[in-house]
Amino acid sequence: GAVVSQHPSWVICKSGTSVKIECRSLDFQATTMFWYRQFPKQSLMLMATSNEGSKATYEQGVEKDKFLINHASLTLSTLTVTSAHPEDSSFYICSARGLAGTTSYNEQFFGPGTRLTVL
Amino acid sequence: QKEVEQNSGPLSVPEGAIASLNCTYSDRGSQSFFWYRQYSGKSPELIMFIYSNGDKEDGRFTAQLNKASQYVSLLIRDSQPSDSATYLCAVNRGTGNQFYFGTGTSLTVIP
Numbered sequence: 001g002a003v004v005s006q007h008p009s010w011v012i013c014k015s016g017t018s019v020k021i022e023c024r025s026l027d028f029q030a031t032t033m034f035w036y037r038q039f040p041k042q043s044l045m046l047m048a049t050s051n052e053g054s055k056a057t058y059e060q061g062v063e064k065d066k067f068l069i070n071h072a073s074l075t076l077s078t079l080t081v082t083s084a085h086p087e088d089s090s091f092y093i094c095s096a097r098g099l100a101g102t103t104s105y106n107e108q109f110f111g112p113g114t115r116l117t118v119l
Numbered sequence: 120q121k122e123v124e125q126n127s128g129p130l131s132v133p134e135g136a137i138a139s140l141n142c143t144y145s146d147r148g149s150q151s152f153f154w155y156r157q158y159s160g161k162s163p164e165l166i167m168f169i170y171s172n173g174d175k176e177d178g179r180f181t182a183q184l185n186k187a188s189q190y191v192s193l194l195i196r197d198s199q200p201s202d203s204a205t206y207l208c209a210v211n212r213g214t215g216n217q218f219y220f221g222t223g224t225s226l227t228v229i230p
Contacts, residue, residue: 044223046217107168108153109217115160
Protein backbone atom coordinates (compact mmCIF):
# COMPACT_ATOMS: atom_id res chain seq x y z
CA GLY A 1 0.00 0.00 0.00
CA ALA A 2 0.80 3.72 0.08
CA VAL A 3 2.05 4.05 -3.47
CA VAL A 4 2.74 7.41 -5.03
CA SER A 5 3.32 7.79 -8.74
CA GLN A 6 4.75 10.64 -10.77
CA HIS A 7 4.40 11.38 -14.42
CA PRO A 8 6.44 11.84 -16.46
CA SER A 9 9.52 10.11 -15.06
CA TRP A 10 11.72 12.29 -17.20
CA VAL A 11 11.22 15.19 -19.57
CA ILE A 12 13.44 17.22 -21.85
CA CYS A 13 12.16 20.58 -23.03
CA LYS A 14 13.32 23.74 -24.68
CA SER A 15 14.00 26.88 -22.72
CA GLY A 16 10.88 29.02 -22.34
CA THR A 17 8.37 26.21 -22.43
CA SER A 18 6.21 25.05 -19.53
CA VAL A 19 6.28 21.58 -18.07
CA LYS A 20 3.60 19.91 -15.95
CA ILE A 21 4.44 17.14 -13.51
CA GLU A 22 1.70 15.01 -11.97
CA CYS A 23 1.82 13.37 -8.56
CA ARG A 24 -0.82 10.77 -7.68
CA SER A 25 -1.50 8.77 -4.56
CA LEU A 26 -2.68 5.45 -5.97
CA ASP A 27 -4.14 3.60 -3.03
CA PHE A 28 -4.78 6.23 -0.41
CA GLN A 29 -6.15 9.72 -0.13
CA ALA A 30 -3.66 12.48 0.52
CA THR A 31 -4.71 15.70 2.18
CA THR A 32 -1.21 17.01 1.85
CA MET A 33 1.41 16.60 -0.85
CA PHE A 34 4.90 18.00 -0.80
CA TRP A 35 7.09 19.04 -3.69
CA TYR A 36 10.87 18.78 -3.44
CA ARG A 37 13.74 19.60 -5.74
CA GLN A 38 17.11 17.97 -5.64
CA PHE A 39 20.19 19.06 -7.56
CA PRO A 40 22.99 16.54 -8.18
CA LYS A 41 24.82 15.51 -5.02
CA GLN A 42 22.72 17.87 -2.91
CA SER A 43 20.04 17.27 -0.34
CA LEU A 44 16.29 17.41 -0.79
CA MET A 45 14.94 20.92 -0.81
CA LEU A 46 11.30 21.44 0.06
CA MET A 47 9.70 23.77 -2.47
CA ALA A 48 6.09 23.85 -1.34
CA THR A 49 3.39 22.14 0.66
CA SER A 50 0.15 21.50 -1.17
CA ASN A 51 -3.16 20.99 0.59
CA GLU A 52 -6.22 19.73 -1.23
CA GLY A 53 -8.59 22.52 -2.12
CA SER A 54 -6.41 25.38 -0.93
CA LYS A 55 -3.44 27.38 -2.07
CA ALA A 56 0.01 25.88 -1.73
CA THR A 57 2.45 27.17 0.85
CA TYR A 58 5.79 27.98 -0.72
CA GLU A 59 9.14 27.91 1.00
CA GLN A 60 11.21 31.05 1.13
CA GLY A 61 12.97 31.76 -2.14
CA VAL A 62 10.63 29.64 -4.27
CA GLU A 63 8.73 31.71 -6.85
CA LYS A 64 5.07 30.81 -6.69
CA ASP A 65 4.40 32.32 -10.11
CA LYS A 66 7.07 30.16 -11.66
CA PHE A 67 6.21 26.92 -9.91
CA LEU A 68 2.45 26.60 -10.08
CA ILE A 69 0.92 23.98 -7.84
CA ASN A 70 -2.61 22.67 -8.08
CA HIS A 71 -4.05 20.11 -5.66
CA ALA A 72 -7.51 19.63 -7.05
CA SER A 73 -8.35 16.28 -5.50
CA LEU A 74 -7.28 14.02 -2.66
CA THR A 75 -5.22 11.90 -5.05
CA LEU A 76 -3.66 14.38 -7.47
CA SER A 77 -1.32 17.33 -7.24
CA THR A 78 0.40 18.96 -10.18
CA LEU A 79 3.51 21.12 -10.41
CA THR A 80 3.90 23.29 -13.48
CA VAL A 81 7.29 24.79 -14.16
CA THR A 82 6.48 27.86 -16.25
CA SER A 83 8.92 29.34 -18.73
CA ALA A 84 11.53 26.78 -17.79
CA HIS A 85 15.20 27.66 -18.10
CA PRO A 86 18.34 25.51 -17.91
CA GLU A 87 18.82 26.39 -14.24
CA ASP A 88 15.48 24.71 -13.52
CA SER A 89 16.94 21.39 -14.61
CA SER A 90 16.70 19.19 -11.57
CA PHE A 91 15.14 16.10 -10.02
CA TYR A 92 11.62 16.94 -8.81
CA ILE A 93 10.13 14.62 -6.22
CA CYS A 94 6.69 14.67 -4.69
CA SER A 95 5.52 13.00 -1.53
CA ALA A 96 2.12 12.48 0.00
CA ARG A 97 0.73 12.21 3.47
CA GLY A 98 -2.53 10.41 4.19
CA LEU A 99 -5.65 11.65 5.89
CA ALA A 100 -5.66 12.40 9.61
CA GLY A 101 -6.76 9.36 11.56
CA THR A 102 -5.37 6.92 9.02
CA THR A 103 -2.17 4.91 9.26
CA SER A 104 -0.68 6.84 6.34
CA TYR A 105 -1.04 10.19 8.14
CA ASN A 106 2.18 9.94 10.10
CA GLU A 107 4.47 9.17 7.21
CA GLN A 108 5.52 10.70 3.91
CA PHE A 109 5.42 8.44 0.90
CA PHE A 110 7.63 9.52 -1.95
CA GLY A 111 7.00 9.32 -5.65
CA PRO A 112 9.77 8.02 -7.94
CA GLY A 113 10.72 11.51 -9.08
CA THR A 114 10.77 13.38 -12.37
CA ARG A 115 14.04 14.35 -13.98
CA LEU A 116 13.67 17.64 -15.85
CA THR A 117 16.25 18.76 -18.36
CA VAL A 118 15.83 22.17 -19.94
CA LEU A 119 17.92 22.77 -23.03
CA GLN B 120 20.43 26.25 14.01
CA LYS B 121 19.10 23.73 11.54
CA GLU B 122 16.02 21.73 12.42
CA VAL B 123 17.75 18.45 11.68
CA GLU B 124 21.48 17.88 11.47
CA GLN B 125 23.41 14.94 10.15
CA ASN B 126 27.05 14.31 9.53
CA SER B 127 27.35 14.43 5.75
CA GLY B 128 30.07 11.80 5.70
CA PRO B 129 31.12 10.03 3.66
CA LEU B 130 31.04 7.10 6.03
CA SER B 131 32.83 3.97 4.91
CA VAL B 132 32.52 0.58 6.58
CA PRO B 133 33.71 -2.85 5.51
CA GLU B 134 31.17 -5.45 4.48
CA GLY B 135 29.75 -7.25 7.50
CA ALA B 136 30.46 -4.41 9.93
CA ILE B 137 27.96 -2.26 11.78
CA ALA B 138 27.25 1.15 10.27
CA SER B 139 26.13 3.83 12.70
CA LEU B 140 24.32 6.91 11.41
CA ASN B 141 23.47 9.80 13.67
CA CYS B 142 21.00 12.64 13.64
CA THR B 143 20.16 15.47 16.04
CA TYR B 144 17.13 17.72 16.00
CA SER B 145 16.44 21.11 17.50
CA ASP B 146 12.74 21.05 18.43
CA ARG B 147 12.25 19.24 21.72
CA GLY B 148 8.56 18.86 20.91
CA SER B 149 9.22 16.68 17.85
CA GLN B 150 7.21 13.50 17.92
CA SER B 151 7.97 11.34 14.89
CA PHE B 152 11.33 10.34 13.50
CA PHE B 153 12.10 8.68 10.21
CA TRP B 154 15.03 7.19 8.36
CA TYR B 155 14.98 7.15 4.57
CA ARG B 156 17.47 5.62 2.17
CA GLN B 157 18.16 7.27 -1.16
CA TYR B 158 20.13 5.65 -3.93
CA SER B 159 21.77 7.92 -6.46
CA GLY B 160 19.24 9.16 -8.99
CA LYS B 161 16.30 7.69 -7.11
CA SER B 162 13.76 9.10 -4.69
CA PRO B 163 13.92 8.36 -0.94
CA GLU B 164 12.44 5.17 0.43
CA LEU B 165 11.35 4.73 4.03
CA ILE B 166 13.44 2.34 6.11
CA MET B 167 12.03 2.87 9.57
CA PHE B 168 10.13 5.24 11.80
CA ILE B 169 10.23 5.55 15.56
CA TYR B 170 8.02 7.48 17.98
CA SER B 171 9.08 6.31 21.43
CA ASN B 172 12.32 6.48 23.35
CA GLY B 173 14.47 3.40 23.08
CA ASP B 174 15.29 0.96 20.33
CA LYS B 175 13.22 -0.34 17.47
CA GLU B 176 14.52 -3.22 15.42
CA ASP B 177 13.55 -4.33 11.94
CA GLY B 178 15.76 -6.98 10.43
CA ARG B 179 19.30 -5.66 10.15
CA PHE B 180 18.18 -2.13 11.03
CA THR B 181 17.81 -0.66 14.51
CA ALA B 182 16.59 2.86 15.16
CA GLN B 183 17.44 4.41 18.49
CA LEU B 184 15.68 7.46 19.90
CA ASN B 185 16.74 9.56 22.88
CA LYS B 186 14.36 12.48 23.27
CA ALA B 187 16.21 13.89 26.26
CA SER B 188 19.33 14.27 24.14
CA GLN B 189 17.34 15.08 20.98
CA TYR B 190 19.18 12.37 19.18
CA VAL B 191 18.13 9.60 16.83
CA SER B 192 20.38 7.04 15.23
CA LEU B 193 20.24 4.19 12.78
CA LEU B 194 22.38 1.09 13.10
CA ILE B 195 22.84 -1.24 10.17
CA ARG B 196 24.17 -4.65 11.17
CA ASP B 197 26.00 -6.96 8.78
CA SER B 198 26.38 -4.11 6.28
CA GLN B 199 26.16 -5.10 2.64
CA PRO B 200 27.45 -3.30 -0.46
CA SER B 201 23.79 -2.83 -1.43
CA ASP B 202 23.39 -0.65 1.66
CA SER B 203 25.64 1.95 0.03
CA ALA B 204 23.40 4.99 -0.31
CA THR B 205 22.58 8.32 1.28
CA TYR B 206 20.57 8.05 4.48
CA LEU B 207 18.18 10.86 5.34
CA CYS B 208 16.87 11.58 8.80
CA ALA B 209 13.47 13.29 9.00
CA VAL B 210 11.53 14.72 11.90
CA ASN B 211 7.87 15.64 12.22
CA ARG B 212 6.68 17.87 15.02
CA GLY B 213 3.26 16.33 15.09
CA THR B 214 1.55 19.66 14.59
CA GLY B 215 1.11 21.07 11.14
CA ASN B 216 2.33 19.21 8.14
CA GLN B 217 5.98 19.82 7.64
CA PHE B 218 8.62 17.15 7.84
CA TYR B 219 12.15 18.41 8.35
CA PHE B 220 14.91 16.55 6.57
CA GLY B 221 18.59 16.44 7.33
CA THR B 222 21.08 16.83 4.52
CA GLY B 223 21.83 13.11 4.56
CA THR B 224 24.82 10.91 5.33
CA SER B 225 26.55 9.12 2.49
CA LEU B 226 27.38 5.51 3.37
CA THR B 227 29.73 3.30 1.40
CA VAL B 228 30.04 -0.38 2.29
CA ILE B 229 33.32 -1.74 1.01
CA PRO B 230 33.28 -5.36 -0.20
